[in-house]
Amino acid sequence: MPRLTELKFKHNLNNYLLEFDLDDKAIMEDRISVDILARVVNPYGQEFRVALTVEIDYRELLVTVKNGGDILFRRSFHDLRVLLPEWDECGPDGPPEDVYLDALDTLGEVVNENIGGVVEEIIAAIPVPDPILGCMLKAGVSATIGQAITCNQHARREGFRQRVREIAACLIDNAGGIFSRAAWRLSRCIATMGFN
DSSP states (O other): OOEEEEEEEEETTEEEEEEEEEOHHHHTTTEEEEEEEEEEEOTTSOEEEEEEEEEEETTTTEEEEEETTEEEEEEEGGGGGGGOGGGGGGOTTOOOHHHHHHHHHHHHHHHHHHHHHHHHHHHHTSOOSSHHHHHHHHHHHHHHHHHHHHHHHHOOOOSHHHHHHHHHHHHHHTHHHHHHHHHHHHHHHHHHTTOO
16 A cells, blocks of 8 residues: 555654555555544553545445444435436436546535535544544545545546546645645644634
8 A cells, every 4th residue: 555645743742643545456446545544652652543544436436434344424426416417317327427427526526615514524423532633533534535536626537447547646646735735634623622
């Protein structure tokens, strides 16, 4: 798994780490999967970690956030049918590929507008003993989904396989953007201690 980026910092004698790893095997299954690890080590050497996986499945049109085997959040592109009236007119075989690709762009716009509430819903499902870890997870999930949406909107290739590979390459090329977004959101969250 290639490391996209990581963010390390110290606060009140605790060492924090936020890592982003791209699952290259998922790309072969037409999915983008990013593992996000938030970890804190206190001055006594005790460690607490939480790992989440943000997965975007382009064949099934699902966005999923998991904690181990537990699904914390899953939204289907099919839930957006009202935004795509031609979807139901496609018959039992479903919509053609270009309608799927349009749905990806539409989901991107909807998620971008509502990302704060979505991330709050996800993080609320995880017990975290340190509020800064909660901030790290919020920043990590929103930065990952935000960059994936941006990469999807800039993808130019036709077809699922080529498009997924282009989005994965974009995530790698824009790891600095993920880092910047996560750092900005993390600092904002810490400044308000999660009340944003």
